[in-house]
Amino acid sequence: GQQLNQSPQSMFIQEGEDVSMNCTSSSIFNTWLWYKQEPGEGPVLLIALYKAGELTSNGRLTAQFGITRKDSFLNISASIPSDVGIYFCAGQDTGNQFYFGTGTSLTVIP
């Protein structure tokens, strides 16, 4: 199945630092979603983006839907230990199917 290219693959940062990760696709998407997954759990929705160029915030999280509709980024400001987890981007195509990125594993060092 199709997968999106997500980078970086993993990050190790100090508590308080900002984090940035992005996702690119060869296909155009109508919707971009960002999820966080912790061990043994299903992904939890963080932010949903519906329009090209849209910039949306959820607390310390900010995400943008790229103008080309082929990319998106997620920023986390002032990271804290509970931000630890795997972050996935997902794109929804015109057929209402979701395609997931390969994930970014985030470790926050206190």
Add this chain to the structure above:
Amino acid sequence: ETGVTQSPTHLIKTRGQQVTLRCSSQSGHNTVSWYQQALGQGPQFIFQYYREEENGRGNFPPRFSGLQFPNYSSELNVNALELDDSALYLCASGRQDTEAFFGQGTRLTVV
């Protein structure tokens, strides 16, 4: 709390057996999708059901099949299990053209 629940949470099956996984969707959601997530990978789309009919399918063989019921609960059936079918199986429910909310998953181990 997403309102999407899956059962069982863990399951061990023998190669060649059949398995049925269940998902109870959030009230008001008319689509349900199933995903397979292998260790260290992102979820892979299996198929989606909308109003009880299959509405899209990923690159999975026919031995993966599903059902969606009028109360928006859903089943994933896998026949002739193979060792590579061992994975976390996730269902996600939503409304057409809106975001999907995931259950906690069923961890299937095939031995």
